[in-house]
Amino acid sequence: VSKGPVSVTPSEPKLTIPECFSHLTMAKRIPITQADKDVHPTVLALGQQMATFTIDESITRLKATLLAFKKVIDSYTTPPGNTLARHLTPHVLNPQIDYLTACRPMCFSMGNAIRWLKLQVSKIDPDVPESDAKKQLCGGIDTFIQERISMADLVITEKAAEKIQDSDVILTFGRSSIVERALIHARLINGKKFSVIVLDDPYDRKGQTLAKNLTAEGIRVTYCGDLGGLGYNLQDATSILVSAESMFNNGSMYAPSGTCDIAIAAKQLGISVIVLCETINITERVATDSLTYNEIDPERSSGESLRLLYDTTPDKYLSLVISELGSVQPTSVPDLLRKLEESN
Amino acid sequence: MGPPKGGYAPDLDKFLDTLKSRPVDASVDFLISLLKRRQIQGSESCAIATARVLLQVVAKDKWIDVDQLIGRIQLVGRKLVAAQPHELVIGNIVKRVLGLIRDEASEDRNDIANDSPPGGTTTLPPSIETVPVEKSIRPPSLAAFGSFARSQSMFTLLSDPDFIPSPSSTSQLGSGSSTPQRYPQSTNVQALKSEVIDGIEEIVDEIRQVDEQIQNYADIYIHPGDYIMVHQPSRTVQRFLTRAASKRKFTVLIVVDPSASHISDDPYASFRKALTSGGSTVVNIMNVGLMAYMSRVDKVILGARAITSTGGVVVDSGAAAIARAAREQGRTVIVLGGVYKVSPDSRSHQEAFVEWGSPSKYVNFADGRMVGQVKVRNVVAEFVSSELVNTYVTNLGAHSKDHLHGIIADHYNDEDVNFDLFGKTQR
Numbered sequence: 001v002s003k004g005p006v007s008v009t010p011s012e013p014k015l016t017i018p019e020c021f022s023h024l025t026m027a028k029r030i031p032i033t034q035a036d037k038d039v040h041p042t043v044l045a046l047g048q049q050m051a052t053f054t055i056d057e058s059i060t061r062l063k064a065t066l067l068a069f070k071k072v073i074d075s076y077t078t079p080p081g082n083t084l085a086r087h088l089t090p091h092v093l094n095p096q097i098d099y100l101t102a103c104r105p106m107c108f109s110m111g112n113a114i115r116w117l118k119l120q121v122s123k124i125d126p127d128v129p130e131s132d133a134k135k136q137l138c139g140g141i142d143t144f145i146q147e148r149i150s151m152a153d154l155v156i157t158e159k160a161a162e163k164i165q166d167s168d169v170i171l172t173f174g175r176s177s178i179v180e181r182a183l184i185h186a187r188l189i190n191g192k193k194f195s196v197i198v199l200d201d202p203y204d205r206k207g208q209t210l211a212k213n214l215t216a217e218g219i220r221v222t223y224c225g226d227l228g229g230l231g232y233n234l235q236d237a238t239s240i241l242v243s244a245e246s247m248f249n250n251g252s253m254y255a256p257s258g259t260c261d262i263a264i265a266a267k268q269l270g271i272s273v274i275v276l277c278e279t280i281n282i283t284e285r286v287a288t289d290s291l292t293y294n295e296i297d298p299e300r301s302s303g304e305s306l307r308l309l310y311d312t313t314p315d316k317y318l319s320l321v322i323s324e325l326g327s328v329q330p331t332s333v334p335d336l337l338r339k340l341e342e343s344n
Numbered sequence: 345m346g347p348p349k350g351g352y353a354p355d356l357d358k359f360l361d362t363l364k365s366r367p368v369d370a371s372v373d374f375l376i377s378l379l380k381r382r383q384i385q386g387s388e389s390c391a392i393a394t395a396r397v398l399l400q401v402v403a404k405d406k407w408i409d410v411d412q413l414i415g416r417i418q419l420v421g422r423k424l425v426a427a428q429p430h431e432l433v434i435g436n437i438v439k440r441v442l443g444l445i446r447d448e449a450s451e452d453r454n455d456i457a458n459d460s461p462p463g464g465t466t467t468l469p470p471s472i473e474t475v476p477v478e479k480s481i482r483p484p485s486l487a488a489f490g491s492f493a494r495s496q497s498m499f500t501l502l503s504d505p506d507f508i509p510s511p512s513s514t515s516q517l518g519s520g521s522s523t524p525q526r527y528p529q530s531t532n533v534q535a536l537k538s539e540v541i542d543g544i545e546e547i548v549d550e551i552r553q554v555d556e557q558i559q560n561y562a563d564i565y566i567h568p569g570d571y572i573m574v575h576q577p578s579r580t581v582q583r584f585l586t587r588a589a590s591k592r593k594f595t596v597l598i599v600v601d602p603s604a605s606h607i608s609d610d611p612y613a614s615f616r617k618a619l620t621s622g623g624s625t626v627v628n629i630m631n632v633g634l635m636a637y638m639s640r641v642d643k644v645i646l647g648a649r650a651i652t653s654t655g656g657v658v659v660d661s662g663a664a665a666i667a668r669a670a671r672e673q674g675r676t677v678i679v680l681g682g683v684y685k686v687s688p689d690s691r692s693h694q695e696a697f698v699e700w701g702s703p704s705k706y707v708n709f710a711d712g713r714m715v716g717q718v719k720v721r722n723v724v725a726e727f728v729s730s731e732l733v734n735t736y737v738t739n740l741g742a743h744s745k746d747h748l749h750g751i752i753a754d755h756y757n758d759e760d761v762n763f764d765l766f767g768k769t770q771r
Contacts, residue, residue: 202602225706228661229723258633
């Protein structure tokens with residue numbers, strides 16, 4: 001036991017990521033004291049939660065960010081001689097965004113939403129009084145959350161639950177809250193009797209939480225802590241249900257690392273892979289392989305070891321994408337984007 | 345993977361130490377319990393233990409003719425296989441020893457018939473595997489052996505037309521020769537005994553030399569600048585890569601055992617040091633899904649627990665996902681394993697090769713909700729089908745899937761190939 005002054009947390013060891021992975025992004029823990037002075041306290045806290053992966057799922061991060069930005073806007077006053085439309089984004093929003101991005105690289109849904117928010121700010125009529133403008137923005141954010149997150153989740157949960165039939169064996173990977181909701185919905189609301197195989201990533205083991213939550217609702221669960229015997233475990237499954245962190249414009253799915261391996265094995269056995277994805281997670285970008293966009297796990301990576309958080313599953317391994325705007329073939333994901341643009 | 349503490353838990357070395365002082369039956373029973381408790385595990389250890397215990401059977405048991413000895417070895421073999429049915433090498437060694445006895449016995453007969461001097465040149469190739477394969481002489485010698493051995497196996501096939509695999513019969517009249525007895529009463533049991541014992545010793549030497557011989561082929565398959573992915577590398581794989589790293593620089597991605605990742609010291613520290621000292625790069629990969637890396641990987645090298653006659657490979661759990669990903673991305677998959685791991689076993693059901701382990705690997709027994717309600721599975725070994733493998737490198741060199749039959753023909757007697765060691769012990 002060391003005595004004397006409490007040792008200062010050692011500064012992050014300098015990571016030497018192997019060169020072939022050096023282009024990938026990684027979350028960093030930035031001490032609050034080093035953050036820009038303009039960063040709002042709510043955002044400061046949120047950044048820390050993101051950096052430590054306390055808030056992890058794309059959709060959760062998005063919602064938390066939008067709610068934090070509401071507070072930022074709420075506490076904003078336009079300095080004299082400026083207009084909100086021209087001042088808010090560069091001087092107030094951008095420092096928040098930069099800080100959040102520094103804490104953990106933005107997920108695609110956050111990028112989409114922030115682009116939307118900036119557009120809303122720029123559209124504010126300079127003649128509108130500041131309080132009205134702020135109310136208009138906050139109301140807009142609320143509607144956005146309502147439509148793109150809450151309602152979307154509800155619709156997708158119901159649609160996914162409808163896919164589950166009696167005596168099905170659904171296989172899933174890790175824990176995704178929307179997959180969990182869909183399974184529980186199918187059991188409790190639709191009254192289906194089916195069982196679930198949970199495969200897990202042994203490095204974060206969130207699948208154990210899912211297994212417990214499902215058994216609590218009376219669903220029979222088989223749990224396998226890694227991808228060992230994958231081919232064997234898949235033989236029993238009737239379909240695979242996963243959620244996407246993001247969908248690329250070419251129909252590829254960005255999801256927790258390991259999802260692609262499962263989809264490949266499922267394809268070989270002719271088992272359908274169903275993807276749940278809110279349209280806000282669809283990006284117009286394109287990934288050709290898993291190293292185009294990815295994130296390095298800061299916890300488990302050092303000069304000697306590396307862990308990627310995501311992988312990219314090409315569309316040929318996927319069967320169906322369920323979004324709030326409809327269920328489509330993965331190759332039709334761009335159509336969903338177009339539909340969105342038209343409706344706006 | 346091994347026992348956590350040094351302790352008093354018996355292992356291979358302790359077992360080998362006790363062999364001489366124990367009666368044969370006690371040694372067999374001891375080995376059976378060690379295999380059942382997985383205190384001897386890993387294909388090399390199992391193979392050596394099996395060979396050594398069979399040597400004791402040959403040396404210490406009272407047998408008066410060849411048939412009796414063969415029956416005895418089959419009986420012991422069945423018990424050992426039943427103790428650890430997933431470790432195919434146990435059956436391999438039993439069948440190798442059976443073949444060895446048959447070869448030595450028929451050699452005896454030839455000696456009497458031809459009246460040739462004892463110890464003269466033999467027509468059968470009982471010990472091809474012991475010919476030290478040096479890198480320099482490999483290609484010609486291998487080709488020569490291949491064709492030679494194949495003609496031999498064809499010959500025995502033809503001369504043995506009404507051969508029916510029968511698990512219980514050990515003294516069937518299969519040979520087309522006019523000899524009334526399968527193997528003539530050897531006038532000199534003692535001589536046969538010492539020949540067989542020497543043969544078993546050679547098998548043990550062969551097993552021990554595998555790593556050294558396989559590494560000679562490393563230069564051929566690993567090129568400068570390669571990105572090589574390995575899964576929980578065995579000593580065979582480590583030495584293979586270390587040899588290559590002494591001459592060239594490349595990058596090795598080691599997929600580590602997730603359950604060992606919380607341990608602070610790197611399980612592959614010395615391996616890493618050996619590679620990095622030559623300028624190569626080593627990265628431990630902390631993922632179970634490896635498709636993410638595959639666009640960067642050039643080759644995947646897997647250590648085999650066993651290789652079946654159809655080219656399927658029994659591997660550590662998790663390696664099959666890598667092989668699958670490699671195949672999807674069009675990457676090369678190379679399997680390393682000694683010839684003693686090539687098994688005449690031809691079971692085609694993949695499930696037969698899945699070995700289950702303790703569910704406590706990832707789920708804590710204190711976690712009541714998991715233990716009580718969830719069915720927890722943990723796979724220890726799984727199967728990679730031959731379509732996913734490009735090349736097999738053994739101590740005899742590189743082989744294609746189609747050449748594995750030749751290896752089996754060279755190393756096993758046809759009568760033993762189909763002998764069902766997995767059948768329930770019937771006597």
